[in-house]
Amino acid sequence: MSGIKLISTGSALPRQEVTNFDLEKKVDTSDEWIATRTGIRSRHYCSGDESHLGLCMAAARQAIQRAGVSPADIGVCLVATLTQDTMTPSAACVLQKELGLAEDTVCFDLNAACAGFVYGLHTAECLLAASPRRYGLVIGCEVLSRITDFTDRSTCVLFGDGAGAVVVEWGADYPSICAVMGSRGNREVLYIPGVNTGSASYIHMDGKEVFRFAVEVLPRCTHEVAEKAGVPLEAIDRFVFHQANQRILDHAVRKLKLDPARCAGNIARTGNTSAASVPILLDELVTTGQLASGQKALCAGFGGGLTWAGCLLQLA
């Protein structure tokens, strides 16, 4: 048996907080509609000199510092994102230099939309097994405000910017995170046109279809992770689900018969930050003592692709 454990977390949110009342001033919407349908009350947007790289750096530095490891101890650096500053170099590649990681560190970005961070944890676990160094840095970062179409009121109210980072340690005697992943090629339900399409790169989404997909896949993926790990749901300390919509989360909690106290979320304050949402929430749980040493968190994400991923992560 071999696997990774969570050593430390970090996160960064842009300075500017945008409440539903702020959005009311530029979009035909209301705080009441947004809060009732999604649970979101505010989110953060990058402004001024803030950037995707800046958020990645802040979250990663915090996680590395809290881990008490040297950047030279890191063997893998992955950034889950679909809004990196440049298509190439990747954000992970830029971080290699900015953070002072060794040149033989495996650095790349990966895009599995809102499931990206959990895809990243699984990828890190596999890569670290073949690495000369045992620490990995996995980051989820998004600046979704830059690809939000503010003329589409049913999508623009959902998204926010932010970054979360974790340092994980691989051990030959650590349990695997038992990741479960999937994808279902679908180009209509949730998509962002790429550079070859000639269209503006805005988020397009059929909200009702995404909702149906999410309530189908989130409980199933949660069960599959628990089964693979051989751990009953009652023995799992925290459920760290992608913060997409409070109604999706409530549905999963009911269907899985989970204790809501073990499913604390932050969507009211962050909105949907895609690949960043799971690590931002993990950081909140760790720094507030809601996830303590030795405890297990079942992390799960779902989103564009359509993709989903779940895993069981233990805090060292």
Ligand code: COA
């Ligand atoms: N403010 C006010 N009214 C709005 C609105 C807004 N921001 N957005 C849509 N409406 C209106 C619609 O125009 C429609 O009005 P009508 O009945 O007069 O035509 C009404 O509200 C209902 O719209 P509908 O699209 O049916 O709403 P919904 O109940 O499906 O909720 C979402 C929309 C987007 C909140 C919901 O579908 C959802 O959360 N889906 C999942 C999205 C998600 O999580 N995506 C990310 C996954 S990673």
